Every structure is written in C-alpha cells, then in structure tokens.
Amino acid sequence: MIEISEKDFNKLVAFVQHDYGIDLSKKKQLIQSRLQNTLNSKGFSGFTQYVDYITTTKNHNDIENMLNKLTTNYTYFLREREHFDFFKDTILPYLVSTKKNKSLSIWSAGCSSGEEPYTISMFIKDFLGQQASAWDTRILATDISTDVLSIAMKGEYDVKSLRDVPDNWKKRFFRPVSGDADKGVV
Numbered sequence: 001m002i003e004i005s006e007k008d009f010n011k012l013v014a015f016v017q018h019d020y021g022i023d024l025s026k027k028k029q030l031i032q033s034r035l036q037n038t039l040n041s042k043g044f045s046g047f048t049q050y051v052d053y054i055t056t057t058k059n060h061n062d063i064e065n066m067l068n069k070l071t072t073n074y075t076y077f078l079r080e081r082e083h084f085d086f087f088k089d090t091i092l093p094y095l096v097s098t099k100k101n102k103s104l105s106i107w108s109a110g111c112s113s114g115e116e117p118y119t120i121s122m123f124i125k126d127f128l129g130q131q132a133s134a135w136d137t138r139i140l141a142t143d144i145s146t147d148v149l150s151i152a153m154k155g156e157y158d159v160k161s162l163r164d165v166p167d168n169w170k171k172r173f174f175r176p177v178s179g180d181a182d183k184g185v186v
C-alpha cells in the first residue's frame, strides 16, 4: 500500500474542499485506498507526485476520475423512508394546496445513480393521481460523479435496489429488462 503523508493529505483535502465543496478531512484511509490503482496505472511515484500533478495541472479528466473514485454513492429506491413519508404527508399536501400556478421544481442535489429523483417522481405521481397531467413538475438531478450520472441516465437497476418499492409501484413504474430477471428499468 502506497501511503499518503499528512502534508499531501492536507493539500489534497484543501484542494477538493475549495474547488469541489467536498469535505474529505476525515477520509485519509479512503483516499489512500481508493487512489492506489490510479497511482499504479498512471505511473505516479507516490502521493506527493500525484497531489502536485492534480493541484497544479487541474487536468479535467484526471480530476473527474479522482472524484469518481472518492465519492461514496450508496443509494437505493426509497432510501431514508421517513424523509419520503414527510414529503408525502406534509410537503406535497402543503405545496398542492398553496401553489396556484401548479408548478413544482425539485432539486435532488447529489442524486447518485438516480434512485432518489426517480423515487421523488413516483411519490409525486402517486400523490397527484389523475391531477398529475395538470401540473408542470420538474426534477433536477445533479451529482459530481459522472460515473453515477451515466447509470442514472440509463435508468436500469438491479432488483436489489428496488427491494423497498411496493409491488404495485414496481408494476406501475418499472418494466423488466428483457432477458435479465435481475434487472428493472424505470
């Protein structure tokens, strides 16, 4: 294992915090282990050379690769169920009774591979029912990791990500990926 010195760690943490708003100050082990392959495959002699290279060249592709490695993208449909219950029982009734222009805009910031924005959209469709077509509903989904965004755009998920989705929602909002019993698509 190639180790990262305290100096290089602090320099990389400060750079990522300043330029990308991610706090990695408690993630020394994570940085060290997730960047090992990059150091080896790109021929860096160690973290000093890598951190110098990243922070001085700010090379777009290498930074994208680094952020894809350093972000933690854990997600599944209906994760944090109590948040969605609050959304359904409190936020949506409030918005529907107060938004006279029937326009909803929601931002899933840090959407990972898309399960969160797709979950939001299922709750909205279910809540609005027949009224859904009368509403202009927009969900903006963003993430700093391009790897997870490409999964989100494909909209194809392992059945284990759907474990908390009620059966009637599975039938209503998903269809099986042909030839693969373990996958569904939104």
Ligand SMILES: C[S@@+](CC[C@H](N)C(=O)[O-])C[C@H]1O[C@@H](n2cnc3c(N)ncnc32)[C@H](O)[C@@H]1O
Pocket (backbone or CB within 6 Å): 020, 021, 022, 071, 072, 073, 074, 075, 076, 079, 080, 109, 110, 111, 112, 113, 115, 116, 142, 143, 144, 145, 148
């Ligand atoms: C643990 S996942 C949570 C995904 C989803 N929101 C959920 O609750 O299931 C956190 C996501 O936030 C993204 N993220 C972290 N910092 C970010 C930033 N500064 N800008 C955009 N996305 C960020 C990560 O790439 C990751 O995909």
